[in-house]
Amino acid sequence: MKNTLLHKSKNLSFFTPKPSNGLGAIFLDTGISAGFPSPAEDFKEERISLDNELVKNKEATFFARVSGQSMIGAGLDDSDLLVIDRSLEPSHNKIAVCFLDGEFTVKRLKIDKEGLWLQPENPNYPIIKITEDNDFIIWGIVTNVIKKV
Template identity: 75%
Template sequence: MILPATKKLTFYKPEEVNDSLGALFFDTGISAGFPSPTEDFSEQQRLSLDDELVKNKDTTFFARVSGQSMIGAGLDDNDLLVIDRSLEPENNKIAVCFLDGEFTVKRLRVDKDEVWLKPENPDYPIIKVTAENHFVIWGIVTNVIKKI
């Protein structure tokens, strides 16, 4: 099987936002089961997604997923990833890695002195990282933003 070439990731940095900005937020909970009685929406708040999704503004970036190798983890083509470069890589975390000149997003598997990059799609191979690879763990994925 021939796999498509990896596309390059485009990274975005969070912008500084005035605290008074943000989308309207109704902190009432929206039923995903039976409809709930209407509540008064007169008390409105503003919600900044940066405040919700970004813990470390100086080390957080956004990037779009390109490809299908992580669909089993819920990362679909064109999803927007929130990536924090200050977090320590750990076994089973999803990471953005720089491998032999290309960026890729995979689940980390660390076993003793070995590192594997595990896709979450059986159509893609598990990658064993060796001393011959140029390899950097660029950041840890903390959130994903999807369009529906």
């Protein structure tokens, strides 16, 4: 899957997905044991496309690379690649990419009768209360994270 850089901000770099025309990578449909090894003759080989697995709505899906540590408790680390779907409805407890006062940020949405907050997943960062004074848009919902190991 090749990506095209759309926008780079302080916290996130946005990309559009460019699905590959290839056959996909080889997928071993056995489950990989994290305990005792399983016999090799039991596996079935087929092809899998990560485009098809990770992108449900091609027109509304974007990628962004994380910059910073505010979401480490949710498993989003510096340099991780986020898959963001702009067609999904924002709701309480979802992880969202938001545009706040001129900058993009990724935070967990906290919504109740008293208002909307952006909750970091790192105690070293403050919770952000959204008010009518903020320039604020929920840009999209994070559906997947791609990590390097």
